[in-house]
Amino acid sequence: MNVKIFTIEKSSDKALEAIAGEYTKMISRFAKVEEIKIFNKQIASAQMIGEKEARASYTKAYESHLKGYNVALDVEGEQLSSEQFSTLFDQDVSINFFIGGAFGFEEGFLSKTQKIISLSRLTYAHKIAKVVLFEQIYRGLCIKNNHPYHK
Known part of the structure; x- marks a missing residue:
C-alpha cells in the first residue's frame, strides 16, 4: 500500500x-x-491577490496528483472515529491525502476526491494538522x- 500526503507548505x-x-x-x-x-x-502570488485566486492555485498544483483513492482534509468534511478512519485502508490501493492551503479548497477540487474528512471542528495550524494526520494514519x-x- 502506498500513502501520500500532499501539503501546501513553504517552510518547515x-x-x-x-x-x-x-x-x-x-x-x-x-x-x-x-x-x-x-x-x-x-x-505565493495567488495568496497575495485573494482567497479565490489562492484556492485556484492549490487546485492547479494538486490536480495532476488525483490518482488512486483521494481524501481531502476540509473543515466541513466528515468527522470520523479512528476505527472509521482505519477503513480507508481496507482497499489495497494508493491513498492520497490532500491538506489545503491557508484558504482551503475549491468546490471543484473537492468534487474530484473520493472522500472529504475533517480532523476536528477546531482550526489547526497547517503543520499541526499534518502531524495529527500522520498519527491517525499510523493508528488506522x-x-x-x-x-x-x-x-
Missing part, C-alpha cells in the same frame, strides 16, 4: 518535522508513505493490522 518547523519523521518510520512497517510539499511562485494502519498501539 524542525520539531514538527521530526515528529512526522518518527511517524513515517512507524508507518513504514505497514505501508510506503511519502510527503509531498508543494509551494511555488503561482501559489495499527487498527487494520491488529497492532496494540490503538488499545
